[in-house]
Amino acid sequence: MQLQRLLEILEHEGPRPTEELATRLGCSTQEVEEALAEARRRGWLLRYSALINWEKLDVPRVFAFIEVEATPEHGTGFDHLADYIGRFEEVHSVYLMSGRADLTVVVQGTDFREIARFVAEKLAPTPGVKATATSFVLKTYKMEGELLTDQPGNSRLAVSP
Amino acid sequence: MSKRRNCMVNEQVAAMPPSGIRRFFDLVQEMEEVISLGVGEPDFPTPWKICDAAVDAMRHGRTSYTSNAGLLELREAIAEDLYRRYGVQYDPATEIMITAGVSEGMDVAMRVLLNRGDEVIVPQPCYVSYMPCVELAGGCAVPLQTSEQNEFKLLPDALSAAVTERTRALVIGYPNNPTGAVMSRADLLPIAKLADRHDLVVISDEIYAHLTYNGSHTCFASLPGMKERTLLLNGFSKAYAMTGWRLGYACGPAEVIEAMVRIHGYTALCSSIIAQFGALEALRNCEAEMRAMVQAYDERRRMFVKGLNDIGLPCFEPKGAFYAFPSIRSTGLASDEFARRLLFEEKVAVVPGTAFGASGEGFVRCTYATGMDQLKEALDRIARFLERLRH
Numbered sequence: 357m358q359l360q361r362l363l364e365i366l367e368h369e370g371p372r373p374t375e376e377l378a379t380r381l382g383c384s385t386q387e388v389e390e391a392l393a394e395a396r397r398r399g400w401l402l403r404y405s406a407l408i409n410w411e412k413l414d415v416p417r418v419f420a421f422i423e424v425e426a427t428p429e430h431g432t433g434f435d436h437l438a439d440y441i442g443r444f445e446e447v448h449s450v451y452l453m454s455g456r457a458d459l460t461v462v463v464q465g466t467d468f469r470e471i472a473r474f475v476a477e478k479l480a481p482t483p484g485v486k487a488t489a490t491s492f493v494l495k496t497y498k499m500e501g502e503l504l505t506d507q508p509g510n511s512r513l514a515v516s517p
Numbered sequence: 518m519s520k521r522r523n524c525m526v527n528e529q530v531a532a533m534p535p536s537g538i539r540r541f542f543d544l545v546q547e548m549e550e551v552i553s554l555g556v557g558e559p560d561f562p563t564p565w566k567i568c569d570a571a572v573d574a575m576r577h578g579r580t581s582y583t584s585n586a587g588l589l590e591l592r593e594a595i596a597e598d599l600y601r602r603y604g605v606q607y608d609p610a611t612e613i614m615i616t617a618g619v620s621e622g623m624d625v626a627m628r629v630l631l632n633r634g635d636e637v638i639v640p641q642p643c644y645v646s647y648m649p650c651v652e653l654a655g656g657c658a659v660p661l662q663t664s665e666q667n668e669f670k671l672l673p674d675a676l677s678a679a680v681t682e683r684t685r686a687l688v689i690g691y692p693n694n695p696t697g698a699v700m701s702r703a704d705l706l707p708i709a710k711l712a713d714r715h716d717l718v719v720i721s722d723e724i725y726a727h728l729t730y731n732g733s734h735t736c737f738a739s740l741p742g743m744k745e746r747t748l749l750l751n752g753f754s755k756a757y758a759m760t761g762w763r764l765g766y767a768c769g770p771a772e773v774i775e776a777m778v779r780i781h782g783y784t785a786l787c788s789s790i791i792a793q794f795g796a797l798e799a800l801r802n803c804e805a806e807m808r809a810m811v812q813a814y815d816e817r818r819r820m821f822v823k824g825l826n827d828i829g830l831p832c833f834e835p836k837g838a839f840y841a842f843p844s845i846r847s848t849g850l851a852s853d854e855f856a857r858r859l860l861f862e863e864k865v866a867v868v869p870g871t872a873f874g875a876s877g878e879g880f881v882r883c884t885y886a887t888g889m890d891q892l893k894e895a896l897d898r899i900a901r902f903l904e905r906l907r908h
Contacts, residue, residue: 376820379823516555
């Protein structure tokens with residue numbers, strides 16, 4: 357059972373029928389079912405979700421990358437602060453970083469003002485946060501491995517030797 | 518008064534039929550919403566690193582001719598690659614040349630190796646160019662039929678029986694287009710013995726070498742004593758999704774390569790330098806990209822071949838390339854008729870097995886280098902077609 361390949365397929369293609377996965381990986385459906393159950397139980401497989409290009413739909417959605425300088429706590433470093441920040445609905449993801457900032461927080465909102473308000477009223481005043489630097493996303497070119505720029509169609513001939 | 522010609526084209530070429538694939542291509546072109554399993558190339562684009570290296574070469578003014586044999590750097594990289602994979606050692610200076618794909622390599626090889634009337638044994642079903650290349654070079658192509666019950670392998674007894682006083686060479690192409698058959702080291706050893714006994718040159722088209730599943734590819738030149746009598750043809754089209762770049766290579770005895778380079782120098786001068794820089798990047802930095810494509814083909818192969826068997830088209834397990842070659846005998850239709858009706862009635866394009874030789878009758882070639890969902894849709898349509906035939 358190639359567990360890593362199974363998870364790669366799910367990551368790129370979403371849920372697939374168990375029979376198909378078994379055939380593709382050359383194992384039994386029971387092995388696939390067991391691997392999936394284990395992946396869920398151990399928190400490797402978190403959820404299935406779709407990748408949507410909202411910019412194309414003109415749905416108002418704004419992202420900002422916020423570099424956060426913070427004060428670490430004795431014994432736990434930035435873990436408590438990161439967990440606290442991550443609980444806000446607006447927060448899309450939180451990363452511990454190398455480099456100048458300690459954390460990078462990706463925040464999602466419907467417009468720039470909403471994000472500005474979140475930073476001013478929620479994030480910046482949080483105990484332990486020393487400074488923030490907010491950069492707004494203006495346009496997305498690639499996300500989750502998917503290029504969003506227009507790709508030329510396949511030029512293959514329908515029949516070739 | 519001088520006699521007027523009634524045809525501008527020479528008699529031999531005028532008598533040469535177009536490839537059976539070409540005929541089918543014209544039919545498919547006129548239709549819309551066709552799912553094509555008739556394609557002989559990857560559905561992946563060339564890895565970006567390779568494209569970028571070619572663009573970079575152009576930006577830095579690498580747009581000149583190269584030596585007739587091709588960039589030495591690339592020939593060195595090919596020599597290293599062959600040594601690493603198969604343990605076979607070629608001298609990049611004298612035993613390797615760069616060609617415009619295996620197609621050019623095959624043509625030039627025949628012109629160099631054959632004297633008028635020399636016989637060349639060509640196991641079938643096989644790629645469409647082998648026979649015409651032999652004939653154009655003044656040789657006599659001797660088709661040798663392989664069968665499904667022997668997994669489309671070349672059997673030593675059959676080869677022995679086909680050899681005559683005039684046999685000069687043998688062409689093998691494994692992994693095979695169109696059947697997907699492979700020949701293991703154990704299968705090839707007796708063939709090597711016969712090549713030695715009858716003093717045959719073996720032209721080995723190994724373009725699908727990297728696309729070998731459940732095992733590893735055996736390079737014919739790596740068999741004991743075979744390097745001296747093998748002309749190895751390979752290229753970048755299939756493994757690195759570079760079909761349109763037209764880049765391949767030939768490796769063989771210095772005497773043969775020198776003669777091939779002479780012809781190539783007169784007729785092609787050299788292969789595209791831009792493509793050569795792309796190929797260099799492929800060999801140096803694209804193993805992971807290539808492996809990922811092979812993995813995808815392998816998964817589709819398992820799914821598609823099982824699907825064909827499930828809907829009632831028995832298909833022997835193809836262990837290489839990206840083709841399935843199911844038997845359609847149970848339908849009672851000839852290959853050509855099956856492919857034509859499947860195209861018109863269900864808009865699925867497959868290639869009749871007969872395009873690849875007489876022993877392809879009763880089979881069709883289906884490419885699984887096509888997206889998983891398209892393959893599934895094609896299987897549904899073929900199943901529907903079969904259902905209708907049965908009633």
